[in-house]
Amino acid sequence: MPVRHLLGRDGTQALTQLMQQQPLLAFDFDGTLAPIVMHPDEARVPVEVARQLEHLARRVPVAVITGRQVLDVRHRLGFAPTHIVGNHGAEDEFDGPDPGVVLTLKPFRERADRFEPLLSRVGASIEDKGASIAIHYRLAANPVEARAAIDELLSDLPAGVITEPGKRVVNVLVAGAPDKGDALARLCARYGTSAAFYAGDDTNDEPAFRRAAPGWVTARVGPRLDHSHAGFFLQEQAEMDEALRVMRQALGD
Incomplete structure (x- = not known):
């Protein structure tokens, strides 16, 4: 079944219902929280997106699960997430890489x-x-x-x-190293939640989409791909700001 637009009626309804469960909110970095840029060193989370995430992190656990190293991504966020996982799931900010x-x-x-x-x-x-x-x-x-x-x-x-x-x-x-799906499951257990949101834009985000339990909300950022395991899509990274606003509104923030 083709995925649906996260900012459409079905998507906003799913987000609103999910937020009532105090979920873990997890995001890829490049192309998801931060626009893709020609020079990777220039990647940053837009100020307004960082502000929305900062507000959300006061209410629910917010994680960044990225292909970058933890130390690389931390200063690019503009807010303090609850948890960062790097190296596609193989590096935990507290436990380090295996x-x-x-x-x-x-x-x-x-x-x-x-x-x-x-x-x-x-x-x-x-x-x-x-x-x-x-x-x-x-x-x-x-x-x-x-x-x-x-x-x-x-x-x-x-x-x-x-x-x-x-x-x-x-x-x-x-082969066999923890992937983003493993990281998502590990973080849900760590923060004691049975519900989660995950957004990503690339091939290495698919393990997280596949790992999602019924009732979770997952979103692929970028052109709709029928073969993706994500339940919803955002047309482009710029729509992330509006998705975060929907989450905050559902929390009464």
Whole structure:
């Protein structure tokens, strides 16, 4: 079934009902809370969105579950969330990344170091985040050439290492490492809630959408995709502000 617009009648009704259950509110960062930008270092949550989240965090637990490292994303938020999970679910801000995950990536890390000059020449860059590695090519003048170089790097993966494509990025992960669905379930247990909201915009958000229990609300940010497991969609990141307003209104804030 095609997903429905979160700001339509069904979506606002679902949000209103969910907020009565004091849910966990969880969000991806890039493309969800913050607009996608050409230079990742420039990504920030818009001031008004941060203000809405700050108000919500006073009433219910608010979490950010991101592919970035925790220390990277924290200063980009503009508000203090209840909890941050980084590295696609594999790095908890209190517990840190699983040392076994970091160690499993060591052979690939060494291979990537050897490929770095080639990748640099085609406009790709390697971001080592400890519990995952991202290979970016958003700034490549020739994305096809850049992707070919990346594919060469990825042609011989060490045991236990997998890849996941994203928006002009390839994520290098450890098979079986906690994903965003695991993080969402873990946070619900930690904060003692049986209800949750999750919004994200990319492939690595699908585990969280799939993990959602009946009655939870999930939203894919961006063009509607019938194959997504999200229950609703937002047309673009700019609509997040209105969705947060609906949540606050449901709380009587």
